[in-house]
Amino acid sequence: LVLDADALNLLAEENGRMLAEELRAQGAEGRVILLTPHVGEMSRLLQRTIPECKDDLPTCAKILAKRFHAVAVAKDARTVVCKEQGACYLNTTGNSGMATAGSGDVLTGVILGLLAQGMDAPEAATCGVYLHGMA
Numbered sequence: 001l002v003l004d005a006d007a008l009n010l011l012a013e014e015n016g017r018m019l020a021e022e023l024r025a026q027g028a029e030g031r032v033i034l035l036t037p038h039v040g041e042m043s044r045l046l047q048r049t050i051p052e053c054k055d056d057l058p059t060c061a062k063i064l065a066k067r068f069h070a071v072a073v074a075k076d077a078r079t080v081v082c083k084e085q086g087a088c089y090l091n092t093t094g095n096s097g098m099a100t101a102g103s104g105d106v107l108t109g110v111i112l113g114l115l116a117q118g119m120d121a122p123e124a125a126t127c128g129v130y131l132h133g134m135a
C-alpha cells in the first residue's frame with residue numbers, strides 16, 4: 001500500500017484518526033506500507049513546523065516509519081528513505097527542481113513499478129528515489 005498526497009493529508013486530519021489507527025495495525029501485522037510525504041505533509045503528520053522537518057529530515061522520516069510500521073520516503077531536495085528498523089538512506093541525486101508539481105507522482109510510479117517487479121519495499125523506495133533523482 002503506497003500513500004501519497006491527499007491520503008497523507010487525510011491521515012494528518014482529525015477525521016483521519018481511525019484510518020491512521022487501522023493503518024498502524026496493518027503495518028504492525030506485516031502489511032507493506034510506503035508513505036511518501038513532502039516536507040509540508042510530513043510536518044502535518046508529525047505536528048511539527050516545516051523548518052523543524054527540513055532541519056532534521058532523517059529523524060522525522062524515522063519517526064514516521066516507526067509510527068506506521070512503514071517505509072517512509074521523505075521528499076525534499078535530498079530525499080530520505082527510512083524503514084522502521086535500521087539505517088536511513090539519504091539520496092543525493094535530487095535537486096530543488098524536484099519540487100515541481102507532479103514530480104512526486106512520477107516518483108510514486110517508479111516505486112510502484114519496482115514493487116510490481118518483485119523488489120521489497122525498502123529496496124524499491126531506495127532505488128526509485130535514486131533513479132528519479134538521476135532523471
